[in-house]
Amino acid sequence: MHELSLAQSVLHIVEAVARRDGFARVNAVWLEIGALAPVDPGAMRFCFDAVTRDSIAHGARLEIIAIPGSAWCTGCAGSVPVVARYDACPDCGRYPLRIDGGTEMRVKELEVG
Amino acid sequence: MCTICGCASGGASIEGRALDARPASETTLMHARGQAPLAHGHAFDPTPARMIRIERDLLAHNAAHAADNRRWFAQRGIFALNLVSSPGSGKTTLLTRTIELLRGRLEVAVIEGDQHTSNDTQRIRATGAKAVQINTGKGCHLDAHMVGHALEQLAPARDTVVMIENVGNLVCPAAFDLGEAHKVVVLSVTEGEDKPLKYSDLFSAASLLLLNKIDLLPYLEFDVMRCIEAARRVNPAIGVLQVSAIRGEGMADWLAWIEAGSRTARASARAGAMPNTADSPTGFAAREA
Numbered sequence A: 001m002h003e004l005s006l007a008q009s010v011l012h013i014v015e016a017v018a019r020r021d022g023f024a025r026v027n028a029v030w031l032e033i034g035a036l037a038p039v040d041p042g043a044m045r046f047c048f049d050a051v052t053r054d055s056i057a058h059g060a061r062l063e064i065i066a067i068p069g070s071a072w073c074t075g076c077a078g079s080v081p082v083v084a085r086y087d088a089c090p091d092c093g094r095y096p097l098r099i100d101g102g103t104e105m106r107v108k109e110l111e112v113g
Numbered sequence B: 001m002c003t004i005c006g007c008a009s010g011g012a013s014i015e016g017r018a019l020d021a022r023p024a025s026e027t028t029l030m031h032a033r034g035q036a037p038l039a040h041g042h043a044f045d046p047t048p049a050r051m052i053r054i055e056r057d058l059l060a061h062n063a064a065h066a067a068d069n070r071r072w073f074a075q076r077g078i079f080a081l082n083l084v085s086s087p088g089s090g091k092t093t094l095l096t097r098t099i100e101l102l103r104g105r106l107e108v109a110v111i112e113g114d115q116h117t118s119n120d121t122q123r124i125r126a127t128g129a130k131a132v133q134i135n136t137g138k139g140c141h142l143d144a145h146m147v148g149h150a151l152e153q154l155a156p157a158r159d160t161v162v163m164i165e166n167v168g169n170l171v172c173p174a175a176f177d178l179g180e181a182h183k184v185v186v187l188s189v190t191e192g193e194d195k196p197l198k199y200s201d202l203f204s205a206a207s208l209l210l211l212n213k214i215d216l217l218p219y220l221e222f223d224v225m226r227c228i229e230a231a232r233r234v235n236p237a238i239g240v241l242q243v244s245a246i247r248g249e250g251m252a253d254w255l256a257w258i259e260a261g262s263r264t265a266r267a268s269a270r271a272g273a274m275p276n277t278a279d280s281p282t283g284f285a286a287r288e289a
Helices: A003-021 A039-050 B024-032 B060-075 B091-101 B119-125 B146-153 B200-205 B214-219 B224-234 B250-272
Strands: A026-032 A061-067 A067-074 A080-083 A096-099 A105-112 B050-058 B080-086 B109-114 B131-135 B160-167 B181-189 B209-212 B239-241
Touching: A003 A026, A003 A039, A003 A096, A003 B050, A003 B060, A039 A061, A061 B250, A080 A096, A105 B080, B024 B250, B050 B060, B060 B080, B060 B146, B060 B250, B080 B091, B080 B131, B080 B250, B091 B109, B091 B119, B091 B250, B109 B119, B119 B131, B131 B146, B131 B160, B181 B200, B181 B224, B209 B224, B224 B239, B239 B250
Parallel strands: A026 A061, B080 B160, B080 B181, B109 B131, B109 B160, B181 B209, B209 B239
Antiparallel strands: A026 A105, A067 A080, A067 A096, A105 B050
16 A cells, blocks of 8 residues: 555655754644545555654654645636546536646644654 | 665565665554554653644655656656556556567667566566566555666666556556656556546556557457546546557557657757766665655
């Protein structure tokens, strides 16, 4: 499951910032995960707990901020909310739409001590 | 830890040699099983908590390695493709036939990705082409770091084609750029027509859909147009070619597509005339997150 790879990336980022900023402990990690991003939040939590064991982020709280999916509809000349990549426009029914939001996978910020 | 670029990439091996002496992914999975969570309580701690803003993409590390690979390919006029599909789509047979048909026209070298065995690499080598096997172990996708190391061993010649046969998996490879020019998704007519909708991330990321095993269409109730519509719904710009790797139908168009891509890569390399700054992709500056 690739969430393991992604969780390792989170730890990698946290450890690099720790080396730069010199903190000893991570209390919480905020991730921004888009609704259309190829990651399952539940799997991410499981893998985060697994990879951070015995690390500087051991026991850290994982907070996942969900970013909703959105896409540009040429018919409506505006962004509309979407749940899946291939959704039709909820207003006019047109498809395909151009995804313009909700694919983020980011470490937003850390609470450190 | 990899001795070349200081990375840690647990569990994977290239040509039987571990990419990492400490398989981190196995260790962390073992910890996750059956152990009660440790109490997370802090005694009075005078260190005040503070917030650090990061705003860093989870895939930044992989993207950096992918950019190295892409630059390495560009300098050498190499046209690189990332072949993705579910297991059993006929990728390896398609590859062996492609290599045979391009003999004398274009040289192809292959990076093979599977969890275990070197069976596919041996099939490729039997055609006379160079191939290197990456075994991901517990991993479900190739990443750019593994490919960078594999390229050192493969040492493809300038002005050739590199095909990367990804692990058979329609989910995970979608997120991982390997530095390729294009992702090519192989779907066989023995699968479902609605696969592009079910696995939309991967089909969105691909430039070309190769619909394989079309020689079997008379025996199936597979609706080709519905499948192509599904692919175009998820990715309006996706190209579609219908082929039979075994019988040869449609292969001429596929070969022409490869040759066109290779011509572009070679012309760009000549026009760019970039100096070689490293012998291998991983010779670029070691990465930090």
